[in-house]
Amino acid sequence: MRRLAVAVTAMLLSGAQEVPRADILIRGGTVATGDAAPFTGDVAIRGDRILAIGPRLDLPAARVIEAKGMLVAPGFIDPHTHAEGDLLATDAAARLVPQFLMQGVTTVMIGNDGGGAVDVGATLASAATRPVGVNYGAHVGFGAVRRAVLRDADRAPSPAELARMRSLVADAMCAGARGLSTGLFYAPQSFATIGEVVSVAAEAGRRGGIYDSHIRDESSYSIGLQAAIAEAIEIGRRASTPVNIAHIKALGVDVEGQAGAVIAQVEAAQAASQRVTADQYPWDASGTSLVAALVPRWAQDGGRGAMLARFDDAAAMARMRPEMIENLRRRGGAAKLLVTAGPEGTTGRTLAQIAAAMRSHPVDAAIAVIRRDDPAVASFNQSEADIAAFMVRPWVMTGSDASTGHPRTFGSFARKWRLYVRERRLIDTASFVRASAALAADTLRIEGRGRLVPGHYADIVVLDPRRYRERADYAQPRRLSEGVEWVLVNGRIAVARAKLTGVAAGRALPAKPTGGCA
Template sequence: MGAAPVPPIDLLIRGGTVYPGSDAPFTGDVAVKGNRIVAVGPHLAMGAARVIDAKGMIVAPGFIDPHTHVEGHLASKDAQERLVPGFLMQGVTTAVIGSDGGGSYDMTKVFAHRQTGINYAAHVGFGAVRRAVIGEADRAPTNDELARMKQLVAGAMCQGAIGFSSGLFYAPQSFAKTEEVAALAAEAGRRGGFYDSHIRDESSYNMGLAAAIGEAIDIGRLGHLPAHISHIKALGVDVHGQAPAIIAKIEAARRAGQDVTADQYPWSASGTSLAASLVPRWAQDGGRKALLARFDDPSLQQKLRADMTDNLRRRGGPGALLVTEGEFRGQRLDAIAKAQGTDPVSAAIAVIRKHDPAVASFNQTEADIEAFMRQPWVMTSSDASTGHPRSYGSFARKYARYVVERHTISLRDFIERSSSLTADTLGLSERGRLKRGAFADIVVFDPKHYAERATYEQPTLLAQGVRTVVVNGAVAVDQGKLTGAAAGRALRKTPRPGSC
């Protein structure tokens, strides 16, 4: 008797409602061989080593998160942490790191991570570049320093960075003028990258939300590269209701031929640090040591406290700031102040003296969140960071709350703005769609049960409803449980020919 014939494919996902990523959904199958999709269509007549019954399920491209802070997970010595379970259990198969200007300029180290559960691409960050050359000082670069910063950005792009990120709200990046940022962004643009910006002001801290959006658009225009707005929002009581005006501003730039996009996480609370929320930028010039000295300078107390009081008002008051790590984890600033028998600003200073903890800052309105979400150029992201439920639930929450419960967007819009739109923006031509020849990054989820479980009180609860996740052809989630497969890859961007 001869040997049994070898099945022509490795995996067949059969009978689900397939959302290819840019075409209308249909009931059908997805076939995988090795790390690639080899066929997509109704009733594929193919034998497979394994068949997954997806009847009643949604089958979609693996979701892509364009703005995260999971560098520590990917570089961990713990193999389980490197799987990034919080992402896999939502169907997220690819993440971008190096956001908000924090990305290293040494891509050889970034791409040297051990085996990971998800794919990842990386930005070179303005903050890392500026610190390496200028430090924490509030001043413009010399010509020589600007040239050195350009070299660092160019070098990182030639090593595979996907773009140039900035966090202009944060010191020392906040000390840079528009022209400095544009000059560095241009180095990314020459090599095929894009500019990703945590804008200078999402509220009314300095130039205001509208002007900060305009600055990001200007940097893209001056640097001759696409501009992308990170975690777009209207933060704080002074700018609530401005979403329609901001949308109109971006639409005008797009009509004029400029490539402008944005991402958004579906939560009313942002995540940052207590100092970033409340301490004015002038007090942060020179870094933490200089900040602590200013806390002790009697001549500065009136101005410091006045500015911090106004920032606290802007953020919605002490009850709107929830500490999410450290000694005061789970407590709001008003409760901390009451327990210490002092006012909220004094309590904040006392906390920051010990450690500048992460906080969840409740500062957005549903009307603004939904207005941004409806835009076809706004994709799903998490801004995943410590202590915030967005790390474990953003994609699942967007589906459960804004597709199923509130009908803000359609299921197809949710899937495409979590996959193909993001892939196109990042230049990941072989991901983000279920099509022949694409890498086999796939999520199968139950439309009746897919939802977040993470809360502000319990931010690390895994999402529910995901049945199967495939990463580069390997089954990473099987019947709702992690398999331990670590099939993720570092996605190095190929620089524009002749640019390196």
């Protein structure tokens, strides 16, 4: 197909009259390829591929989409989501994932933050029998691997256990994983030493995978932000794998303003020929759980049951409560933690409001809530200056960290366009499209996607640049974005005239290991 597309383009440029018929012609839009400056032109699609691109394609087509005044771009690629629940669901409507399609996202990654299933092969095979709305790739999660071997224990693995962990990662990479993800901030992953992580990550590196990490500390909980960045870079260097820093940020009052220092660390590694990238969502509130935000890691040793038992242990609480108070200070106080999905009566309320209703200290209120369940929270703890500093770097791609209850799931790409391209003009159209498509394709080794190039898969978004915006907010986080008029996934129309068509044209995208597989 690529040879045909190149030949068609050459024929069009030479003025030849007999050219193949296109299935779809997108005509007269502002075309942003993912690399070059936007231009006014046409895009022709045949089957699941892009047939030709040019300022004016005199090409017969079965269907013409008029795109004058619209931005035509490669379908966006979200490098960091938690969309497993939807993509693997029995519910066909959930598997369409409209929250992504209505932003123009056509490919997502799952298995981030060390989560996801160890059996990556089964995860990728699901799309064959349960059609999905977007393409997806998967990482193998360090947390899932460690839990499979050590459960929730705070201890080092034995040589035999470490070998088992490495074997699980090797198997996952050979089954199509694109890398190893970690969430070293979270128990039980936080119990791992750098040597343990390097040993396991090396199995991904041997097979061409990346090391994608929610770093050990984005704030001042343990080793501190800059030391955690240094650790991620060191893991990549020692494991011989590219590094991607997940949802890069400076989180909390203790590290506000450190974006410049982090940028210098990353770019020093790049200058030393190391491949380091990052993804970022354009919101000032992060998303986590109340346990992760407040409960010390030592108190989570052994899992939820052991943690709850410590709440009833006077000696453990004498140690734990001051640490929880300090963690709350790091987060900016109880008014900065908004429950986005939790037990009845807590969702949509801040921890300060919950504590006031209980007439108790915020930490005591948090423990009372956690006893019922561990709620998802939005934590308002980033400065606009730090967000902007990261966003303009050429190695930072757009991502959502899509998770329950946070508006970033339904609005990250649209918000970035609306706020940082159209209103604040921090970045231009070409930079937005590159950060939202091409850079992720390069980082994750997703071949044939992320750019409008003849021969590439026809994952394409046509959006109204004046209307493209997020509608989701913290009060109504599940509102679909608006302004996307057309979306093609593998050449099939998934969104037409701003409406879902119900077509599930997505595919699983297993990576091809570069070596070390039978």
